[in-house]
Amino acid sequence: MKKNKRLWMRTIILAILLSAVIYTLYGNLVGKDSKQVVQVNDKAPDFILPKLNGEELKLSEFRGKAVLLNFWGSWCAPCKKEMPVIQDAYDQYKDQNVEVITINVNESELTVKNFFEKNNLSLPVVMDKDSEVYDAYGIYVLPTSFFLHPDGTVNRVYKGEITRENMSKWMNEILPEQ
Template identity: 35%
Template sequence: MISKTFSNFIFLIAAVIGLAFFTALTASAADIRAPAPDFTLKSKSGENMRLEEQQGNVVIINFWASWCAPCREELPHFEAMQQEYEDLGFTVLAVNVDEYPEKANTLLNDIPVSFPVLFDEDDKVSKLYDVRAMPTTVIVDRDGNHRLTHYGYKTGDEAKYRKAIKTLLRE
């Protein structure tokens, strides 16, 4: 029979490990300043888009899926940011990871966006950016450097993105 003290100790260790894992999945990375991996993906409009073509802009790359409830909540915030900062040299690239683009297009009928929607059907770009949670948001500066990664979404995260965007637009 295991003593109650030992059981409590095991529970405490498991809780600490679980909290550390959850924090790692949802926390923002530090200021990275490494070149963002370049990629080319087909857009909703049928054209290929390349990240390198966005050099000179601050870019949010948002990895999302139609089945992801937090992604649905987050997309309108990105649309508002696109509208607010587009003239200052900012854009959102929404990278959908659904296996079938039709699912994304169905969702976008309910949540229209003006920024480019790209399709990563084979997960190559998702792997390149170490996407571990839905959604995953990456911010790239005007020089093409990967500056921030954020895993997950909860209400209020958009304020963090706005702060980072404003800072990078001033650089």
């Protein structure tokens, strides 16, 4: 009787462990494939993220303006190369009802401040320290940029380094009508 009880307990424990392993594998493998990806014509998911100065930025507060969202990391070579292009776009379009928001993914404030100082950047940056917004937008690579119409819908999603000529063309596609 005692032997049967031990065998029964081991079977239950093994079944529980096996269920946990299957659940974890499903969540990490199959669940990632079904991850929602923000696409052209979708409404951009709203978010609130902290700026470097501690204030919060809420995307929906920019409805009525065209918006460029750029997800980046200081360790990412293409991100580094496109930052001067994004800075120039910010300088050129900031007085034309356009907002440029750079979203740093998973880095410390000190790293981002040092990167901005070293590269003479003054464009807006927010911190996605836990990659929550990165995940909400279904991003897999950096840099990734979203060009948003003034109504908050996505006009274009671009993965990779943006050239000056593409930046100009794509920013003009989302400019609000005057």
